[in-house]
Amino acid sequence: MSTAYLYDAVRSPRGRGKENGSLYVVRPIDLLSQSLKALEKRTSLPTNLVDDVVIGCVTQTGEQGACIARFAALQAGWDFSAPGVTVNRFCGSGLEAVNHAAAMVASGFHDLVVAGGVESMSRVKMGSDGGAIWEAETQWTVGGVPQGISADLLATLYGITREEVDQFALRSQQKAAAAMASGAFSRSVVPVIDGSGLPILEADEYPRADTTFEKLAGLKPAFEMMGTQFGLDALTRRRYPAVERIRHVHHAGNSSGIVDGAAAILVGSKEAGERLGLKPRAKIRAVALSGEEPLLMLTGPIPATRKALKKAGMSAADVDLYEVNEAFAAVPLAWARELGVPEEKINVNGGSIALGHPLGATGAMLLGTVLDALEDRNLSTGLVTLCIGGGMGIATLIERV
């Protein structure tokens, strides 16, 4: 097996995923094709050499249905010979796209693959693609609860307090604000523009630099009513009978933001890069997937990280920086406790709590973020991991070259 290299990574800024978000007026295909174009431009990519365009997208319906990867590439003016595939591994989709690309390159089947992701949560509502997860029958055969209740269950099981999650959220905001002020994202972020070239959004718009601990502490737990009054907490007891009562600690301020965005990464073999005269920025050291109990769902990054480290023959301490997706504050907190990683190494530029989590794009975005952060700090290795619906986890370990 040969090695897959990362040649470059770009992303759109993240817009609030609501009707008042800047990117609400942008079609998902436009979001993605602008990222593809930006990547093409920055790497002078001859698109006729692209073996595949692998795009993560979760809610593949409506404007995001029908293999958006192919049509975004075509709209970007890419050569007809560059095909496209859209993958859905829920919140791991963007990273799945990268890993899939890396696997095809490392195996030697492909030489050059563009990976990435897109999600316009403002235009294509999360969950609007339906699915068995919404069916009563699946409740009886598999069992599940809305993610917020899983997050609160996770916090309860790990004894993570409301203060801890709020403090974590506050630090996510502070780190994101500092990163934006210092230009930490400027290498990757490409503004989204309209047809006349006017900017629609130039920088991430979700963070709230003015957040205080008091403001966060004042927010009501978002899933308490659903859990207690509508009885959804009870559904967790089939697997967690010892949890008599779930402590509801999560709210909009300490959970990932709903945003729009897209990302694209060029993955290729050493030879392909040399042919194009590109210098690789990093190589993929290991990838991993995991599956665990689907009702709790959010612990996936723990086994996924362990698996990736094991494949690479490394210990948790050997990795310089981590991106652990902040789906809910309890996720990186529980992960850090299990892996024994100090918080200074985790999400150094803030995470999805501050910046937002454009489902299918996030994995690819986080990979670009950790790469930029490693370069800024002149460090070597970084690991990206995300929790995934259905109890899955995904991880990618990279090393700068």
Add this chain to the structure above:
Amino acid sequence: MNQKLDVGEIEALFGGERVFASDVARVWWDGATGQALLILKMEGRANKINARFGEGLAEAMEATRALSGLKGIVLASGHRDFCVGADLEMLYGSRDAAALYSQVRSLSALFRSIEQGVPVACALTGTALGGGYELALSCHYRAALDSPELQVGLPEVNLGVIPGSGGTQRLPRLIGIQGALENIAQAKILRASEAASAGMLDSLAPDVASLLEGCRGWLAKNPGRKQPWDSGDFVWPAPAPNSEEGRNIFMVGCAMLYQKTNGVFPAAEAAISVVQQGSSLQFDRALEVEARRFVQLAVSDQAKDMIRTFFFHRSAAERHEGLPTLAKGEDAGIRKVAILGAGMMGAGLAFLCASRGYEVVLKDITAPALEAGMAHVRTEAERVGKRKGAAAAAAILEKVTGTLENAPIAGTDLVIEAVIEDMKIKHRVTRELEPLLSPNAIWASNTSALPITALAEASAHPDRFVGLHFFSPVEKMPLLEIIHGDKTSENTLARSLAFCRSIKKLPILVNDGYGFYTSRVFASYLLEGVQMVAEGIDPVLVEWAARSAGMVVPPLQVFDEVSLRLGRHVLEQAAEYTGRGLPQATALLVALVDQHGRLGKVNGKGFYDYTQGSRGYKRTGIWTGLTELTATRQTAEVPALARRLLLAQCAEVARCFDEGILRQYRDAEVGAIFGIGFAPNTGGPLAWMDRQGIPALVAELEALAALHGERFVPATKLREMAAKGERFFD
């Protein structure tokens, strides 16, 4: 000829010409209006859905449709009820999925053909439940007599199945998913007025004539009417099942159901699934989805066990089958009832007896207790007043005399003694008051455990001394455990049973012994729960294990409700009478009561912690200090704990046969299910034991006995059954 047919009111009112008659139905034809009346009247006492029902209805429909100029049909019943559903004998015996499926499909096809033909108006003069209401749903219009006796609903999940003749598909399309889920998954039975406001009936009529006129008028005004779901412009009642709100209703519906039933009622779960799945399908195929799931459930053990107990055993108990009866024409001779002790039970009984027309004296020894009891009677009477009018409430109150004196008891025909559970006090009360009673009076003790034979020692007439063990809250709990003391006469039992019937309680008749049947089994359950906690098992898991076994109330919660002090007293008393006890569990209770002042809900701290709310104490969770009083924490698996809780009870049930307490199998099931909240999903302890297999059960009990003590030692009854390869039920 018409006279011979015993023509009912509706037929007489319809008039016309009889054009069809069979053992299932007859049809009357009014050529002038083009309207026919189809009367369902199966041979026997009721219309029951079975193979003959389907054939007969099909023949009658065919004959009706052959009428030239037919514009509409009024469908009604010639029996008291319209139809209360499937012939349960047939369903109970049905184990062949393929045969049942074809039966269900052909009935479903018949109902489908009814709704796809000329308009049919269903005139309900009596109750329509299950398949009966499903037939009504297949009609284009549903009218009913506005009678409090007339009931409507789809209660199939109570018998471990779902509606199988279109109910899960027609009802949601008629009244929306929310209402349909509530009705089907909760097996609701509605009164006519409630059903009308829920949209399950289109109109109500004050009498048969206007009911018929209403149906005929509707048919005249709606020629060629189709079902909404068969019209091209069908729109789901909001919220549509596939809308976001609709999806949330299904999700919350699942959660609410699980919160109540903890996953032990697959039929209720299937009902939600089938409503949802069918909602997006072509209608005929949706019916197929329903039928397939119905059959899967109907052939299951759970359906058989639930049908046996909730239908056969229950109705046999309601009919007093095999129980002592009065001679023909003989009267129970009970007019005046005295209730001794005005606590929750005494006051409830006073209300109950008064509302059934008895003259009631409610006696206590302290004024505050008496006043509290009378206040309870007034509250209950007011509730009746709201439903039936002030006169009804006044009639009840008029019957009840509260007193602190003995004199008003003079001439009483039946005493129900509900004083403190103390043999000496009970003896004293008997000696003191028995001489005041009417000559042939019955003395009944409502003791929950003390042996009746011993209590009767204070009586001059032990042949007229009986145990009438009611359950709290007595207004709601259906069971009455009647205890046959050694000297209780057959006539006293027969009179007691007649009284039982008059107050609409469900009887079991057992022989005497400490704790009789129900208290004894219930105590074994409660004690096992406390024992587990004392052993160091997480109390949260113990409570959950009980619920996941299907037990209606988890054991520690029961202790908190009845108060730990009382619980402890009962345990000590049991040990005194039976020489058996669980020292470790008792010690925990003693520590809770004596050292920690934890008495239960009564003082807002027991096994659980409480917060003081507007309506009294509300449980917040297991007291965190509890584990400090118990042995070192032990790990445990919920399924094993759940089995242990059921096995402890089953071991006791089997011993009740060894000791001659139980006289018949039916009483074991009825007493456990309706008296002490034994897991209804099992059909009862005997059905549950059958399902384990008696030899395997004996082996499991022996293993538990080795681990936990002799309370698990299998009774001789079980060993003999195992040796002979017998089961309780075939």
